[in-house]
Amino acid sequence: MNSSPLHYFDHNATTRVAPEVVEAMLPFLRERWGNPSSVYRFGKQLTAPIEAARAHVAALIHADPQEVLFTSCGTESNNAVLHSALALAPAKRHLVTTAVEHSSVFKHAKWLQQRGYEVTFLPVDADGALNLAMLESSLRPDTALVSVMWANNETGVIFPIAAIAALCHRHGVLMHTDAVQAAGKVALDVRTADVDFLSLSAHKLHAPKGIGALYVKRGAPFQPYLLGGGQEKERRGGTENVPYIIGFGRAAELAHGRLSQKQPRIRALRDRLEETMLRRIPQTQRHGAPEPRLPNTTNLAFAGIEAEALLLRLDQAGICASSGSACTTGSLEPSHVLTAMGIPPELARSSVRFSLGIDTTDADVDYLLERLPPMVSELREASPVWRANGDGQMQ
Numbered sequence: 001m002n003s004s005p006l007h008y009f010d011h012n013a014t015t016r017v018a019p020e021v022v023e024a025m026l027p028f029l030r031e032r033w034g035n036p037s038s039v040y041r042f043g044k045q046l047t048a049p050i051e052a053a054r055a056h057v058a059a060l061i062h063a064d065p066q067e068v069l070f071t072s073c074g075t076e077s078n079n080a081v082l083h084s085a086l087a088l089a090p091a092k093r094h095l096v097t098t099a100v101e102h103s104s105v106f107k108h109a110k111w112l113q114q115r116g117y118e119v120t121f122l123p124v125d126a127d128g129a130l131n132l133a134m135l136e137s138s139l140r141p142d143t144a145l146v147s148v149m150w151a152n153n154e155t156g157v158i159f160p161i162a163a164i165a166a167l168c169h170r171h172g173v174l175m176h177t178d179a180v181q182a183a184g185k186v187a188l189d190v191r192t193a194d195v196d197f198l199s200l201s202a203h204k205l206h207a208p209k210g211i212g213a214l215y216v217k218r219g220a221p222f223q224p225y226l227l228g229g230g231q232e233k234e235r236r237g238g239t240e241n242v243p244y245i246i247g248f249g250r251a252a253e254l255a256h257g258r259l260s261q262k263q264p265r266i267r268a269l270r271d272r273l274e275e276t277m278l279r280r281i282p283q284t285q286r287h288g289a290p291e292p293r294l295p296n297t298t299n300l301a302f303a304g305i306e307a308e309a310l311l312l313r314l315d316q317a318g319i320c321a322s323s324g325s326a327c328t329t330g331s332l333e334p335s336h337v338l339t340a341m342g343i344p345p346e347l348a349r350s351s352v353r354f355s356l357g358i359d360t361t362d363a364d365v366d367y368l369l370e371r372l373p374p375m376v377s378e379l380r381e382a383s384p385v386w387r388a389n390g391d392g393q394m395q
């Protein structure tokens with residue numbers, strides 16, 4: 001490990017736990033470590049702080065606190081919704097989702113397909129956008145659920161969730177959205193979006209990994225995924241992870257308060273980073289439509305290089321970035337998201353995601369802009385294919 005300071009451009013992978021969140025959690029690790037289901041006060045007194053945390057998470061998405069249940073992560077929330085929709089309507093064996101979902105929906109849907117369920121994976125265009133007419137024509141009387149992410153973790157592209165929910169409801173189909181990447185970055189309102197289910201994960205919001213939430217609209221049919229004790233009003237078994245719930249609540253409160261205040265600055269930094277790289281580094285392109293898009297994300301392809309090689313060099317310089325979603329890093333397969341956008345495998349493999357956050361400074365962006373262009377040039381120079389094409393034009 002080298003000792004250079006960290007320049008962190010991977011906020012879509014995870015975020016630093018905010019000091020305020022640590023402070024809020026500590027009493028629940030040190031002194032208030034009881035079980036909230038106990039009959040005695042030492043345990044029962046944990047109910048009030050849990051409910052306060054639930055209210056903060058609910059406020060972030062404009063839900064009623066009773067519509068929010070805590071889970072172990074975004075992955076569990078997503079798995080739970082798919083499981084529930086199919087378990088409650090055994091005659092409905094069709095699911096609609098997109099070709100660009102996070103693996104926690106995508107792989108679960110593939111698994112269901114292998115077990116005889118029918119799944120429509122809606123394609124996206126070169127900008128990463130969905131065709132709503134195609135979505136509508138995919139709906140059938142036996143469609144149990146439509147699951148479409150609010151914002152894509154790799155490109156930041158935002159889907160028109162309210163329009164999709166309205167369309168689903170016109171056809172009597174339940175609608176779920178994975179809002180793990182959207183929360184804390186753009187305003188979320190379950191009332192105006194009118195979704196039936198929405199997934200959240202705390203570690204994208206400056207709380208620890210291993211705690212998530214699921215919004216279940218009042219009256220929406222829901223079958224628990226984890227059966228056990230009667231926690232979360234019989235909707236999710238498992239002893240409550242009290243310190244993490246408290247941390248999530250505090251993080252949601254902070255995120256809610258600073259959304260309008262911090263995001264314009266992050267957007268300006270992201271735009272400067274993106275525009276400068278596109279201008280300074282020849283044969284660089286952005287993946288995904290510029291808008292609507294998360295204000296913190298840019299996904300850039302540097303033709304002629306291997307993203308993994310660039311990431312190693314960036315790491316040497318203390319810069320953290322990612323090639324596709326963290327869950328697929330390490331695999332040589334090009335990202336399924338970029339592939340679905342029609343990007344050729346070699347260009348997908350040359351793509352790097354930079355995701356900024358509240359901690360990103362102008363100095364971080366300057367540092368990256370200074371280090372990255374020479375690294376790309378060096379890697380291109382070292383590539384026989386690049387050199388063989390003379391002026392570096394890649395085929």
Ligand code: PLP
Pocket residue numbers: 012013072073074075076078102104149151152153178180181201202203210211212325
């Ligand atoms: N959904 C999206 C869009 C994500 O980006 C992630 C994590 O990267 C998840 C779900 C999974 O969340 P968790 O890490 O809490 O399981």
